[in-house]
Amino acid sequence: MKFAFQPQEWPDAIAEIEAAGHTFVEDVHDADFLVFNGGPAKFPDPLPENIRYVQATFAGVDALHEAGLIRPGGVRWACASGLYDDTVAESTIAILLAQMHMHKMITLAGKWSVRRDVDKQKQWLFDNKTVAIIGAGRIAVKLIEMLRVFGVNIIAVTRSGRTIDGADESHAIADAERVWGRADIFVVLAPLTPETRHMINRDVFAQMKPSAVVVNVARGPLVHTDDLVEALQNGTIAGAALDVTDPEPLPDDHPLWDIETCMITPHTANTYTIIQERTGRLVVENAAAFEAGERMPNEVNLETGY
Amino acid sequence: MYPGVWPGVVAEVEAAGHEAVGLEEAEFLIYTGGPLPDPLPESVGFVQFVFSGIDRLLDADVIRPGVRWANAAGVYGRPVAEIAMTLLLSQLHHVKAATLAASFSARGPIDAAQGWLHDDRTVAIIGAGGIAEALIPMLRPFGVKVIAVNRSGRPVDGADETFAQADADHVWSEADAFVLAAPLTDETAGMVDARVLTRMKRSAVVVNVGRGELIVTDDLVDALRDGEIAGAAMDVTDPEPLPDHHPLWRLPNCTITPHIAATGRVAQRMIAPQIIANAAAFEAGERMPTEVDVTLGY
Numbered sequence: 001m002k003f004a005f006q007p008q009e010w011p012d013a014i015a016e017i018e019a020a021g022h023t024f025v026e027d028v029h030d031a032d033f034l035v036f037n038g039g040p041a042k043f044p045d046p047l048p049e050n051i052r053y054v055q056a057t058f059a060g061v062d063a064l065h066e067a068g069l070i071r072p073g074g075v076r077w078a079c080a081s082g083l084y085d086d087t088v089a090e091s092t093i094a095i096l097l098a099q100m101h102m103h104k105m106i107t108l109a110g111k112w113s114v115r116r117d118v119d120k121q122k123q124w125l126f127d128n129k130t131v132a133i134i135g136a137g138r139i140a141v142k143l144i145e146m147l148r149v150f151g152v153n154i155i156a157v158t159r160s161g162r163t164i165d166g167a168d169e170s171h172a173i174a175d176a177e178r179v180w181g182r183a184d185i186f187v188v189l190a191p192l193t194p195e196t197r198h199m200i201n202r203d204v205f206a207q208m209k210p211s212a213v214v215v216n217v218a219r220g221p222l223v224h225t226d227d228l229v230e231a232l233q234n235g236t237i238a239g240a241a242l243d244v245t246d247p248e249p250l251p252d253d254h255p256l257w258d259i260e261t262c263m264i265t266p267h268t269a270n271t272y273t274i275i276q277e278r279t280g281r282l283v284v285e286n287a288a289a290f291e292a293g294e295r296m297p298n299e300v301n302l303e304t305g306y
Numbered sequence: 307m308y309p310g311v312w313p314g315v316v317a318e319v320e321a322a323g324h325e326a327v328g329l330e331e332a333e334f335l336i337y338t339g340g341p342l343p344d345p346l347p348e349s350v351g352f353v354q355f356v357f358s359g360i361d362r363l364l365d366a367d368v369i370r371p372g373v374r375w376a377n378a379a380g381v382y383g384r385p386v387a388e389i390a391m392t393l394l395l396s397q398l399h400h401v402k403a404a405t406l407a408a409s410f411s412a413r414g415p416i417d418a419a420q421g422w423l424h425d426d427r428t429v430a431i432i433g434a435g436g437i438a439e440a441l442i443p444m445l446r447p448f449g450v451k452v453i454a455v456n457r458s459g460r461p462v463d464g465a466d467e468t469f470a471q472a473d474a475d476h477v478w479s480e481a482d483a484f485v486l487a488a489p490l491t492d493e494t495a496g497m498v499d500a501r502v503l504t505r506m507k508r509s510a511v512v513v514n515v516g517r518g519e520l521i522v523t524d525d526l527v528d529a530l531r532d533g534e535i536a537g538a539a540m541d542v543t544d545p546e547p548l549p550d551h552h553p554l555w556r557l558p559n560c561t562i563t564p565h566i567a568a569t570g571r572v573a574q575r576m577i578a579p580q581i582i583a584n585a586a587a588f589e590a591g592e593r594m595p596t597e598v599d600v601t602l603g604y
Binding site for chain 2 (some may be wrong): 086087091093094095097098101102103106107108110112113114115118119120122124125128141145148149150162176233239248249250252257258263264265266267268271272273274
């Protein structure tokens with residue numbers, strides 16, 4: 001098939017797709033499918049009729065869904081779901097551990113005398129902790145493997161409440177009030193939908209233990225930012241580790257930067273380097289399924305947007 | 307128990323059938339560090355130190371001939387391994403650099419510099435003993451290759467390869483990450499110096515949870531500044547405490563924690579079972595499980 005690659009051309013990925021027998025074309029009007037690696041504003045709208053499906057290079061396509069570019073009855077879409085499960089899980093446990101061991105507090109202090117406070121306040125993952133994973137999908141399965149070794153108890157929360165491999169308990173999100181008061185660590189991995197927006201808010205923080213730590217590597221608006229600032233400042237919870245924020249970029253003068261119990265990484269749980277390395281194979285596999293008249297492995301449900 | 311008395315530990319040891327008494331009547335001494343009477347009362351059959359590293363006790367002549375010693379080798383394997391894992395991941399994922407930048411504008415450089423355990427990385431554990439046993443299972447889910455290096459070259463469970471220290475020179479240029487967990491001895495002091503740092507990959511990360519003196523600090527500062535290696539992450543430093551004005555504090559590619567892996571707080575919760583096991587072996591006339599070989603220094 002002929003494919004366009006927009007808005008940024010990634011030469012290594014294009015070479016890998018061409019090696020599988022497809023042909024790169026500059027003009028989207030000449031292509032059979034489009035590989036798209038930008039935000040809604042960069043999308044060719046209207047999409048030419050010759051494009052039979054669009055392959056996004058990112059796992060989360062909620063912004064494209066929200067913008068109406070992914071819509072029921074519209075063109076078929078594939079995303080990169082599952083492609084970065086291992087790397088995102090790695091980043092998740094990295095910031096979770098760095099938060100529990102107070103790396104931000106130590107860096108901000110920049111001196112050895114912070115030792116006594118750190119020793120008192122830090123938490124250990126091996127210390128009979130319970131980790132709740134909110135939005136437990138494929139990243140969670142990887143994360144659970146990494147967490148298991150530390151002897152933690154794992155509670156998985158999903159929309160349906162289906163049983164998640166490796167979790168000690170699985171609950172539906174509708175029953176999540178049973179979970180807020182019991183877990184020590186909350187990892188938010190849910191897709192962003194109208195139901196999940198601001199799901200972690202003041203009411204939820206109030207039900208958590210004062211020692212609770214919240215980790216968000218999914219989408220910033222899953223957590224209500226002002227409520228989080230308040231919960232951290234008041235000691236309602238012990239800490240947060242965020243790779244995503246709302247707003248994003250987080251302004252330089254935002255109070256979260258100064259809160260020593262709030263660790264922030266600048267949306268680097270998955271990196272462009274990793275994405276570019278892995279995109280070629282993703283495109284080739286989905287294209288093969290498309291040509292065979294099958295559902296693509298990473299096909300997006302046009303109703304739900306994920 | 308001397309000179310510090312930890313009530314929780316005393317209660318656990320008493321529950322195993324021993325009795326807490328004054329130093330003059332003691333058959334063994336649980337020692338928390340600091341000055342010791344010289345000579346020790348003759349009744350004392352062995353001294354149980356509550357931490358693992360005895361290098362400073364040897365230097366200060368606290369350990370003297372005539373009495374047997376046991377330490378806490380391996381007792382803090384899990385906490386120290388958790389600290390090592392945290393330091394390694396925190397450095398690879400640039401938590402310190404992001405914290406110091408305190409701005410989303412750091413995204414580009416951090417994205418480009420980010421290191422990963424995925425995919426196909428090699429982690430070398432230098433001084434592979436009790437900490438390595440706890441650390442290797444933590445590394446496994448990341449699909450890394452693990453090289454264990456120890457003094458004797460005795461195979462370490464779960465490691466893909468094990469080498470004796472004397473045969474391990476090639477490891478410095480092979481591995482992507484190094485976890486130093488060796489005791490400090492004449493042989494290990496300064497083992498990571500300019501020569502070794504130059505041989506490492508430029509993407510290498512060095513984690514130290516052993517003793518600060520395993521690394522030549524000034525050589526490390528140069529290597530981190532010049533980009534000889536990508537990063538370092540240390541729970542121990544030389545000098546220790548690290549002075550407030552030391553350049554390592556401000557290097558964004560050097561994660562530091564102030565020796566929090568096995569603190570008194572951790573020791574109080576974890577040491578009692580080892581004391582009880584050592585006392586049982588001592589009473590049975592056997593070698594204690596964590597008996598110290600004073601000539602080897604660990």
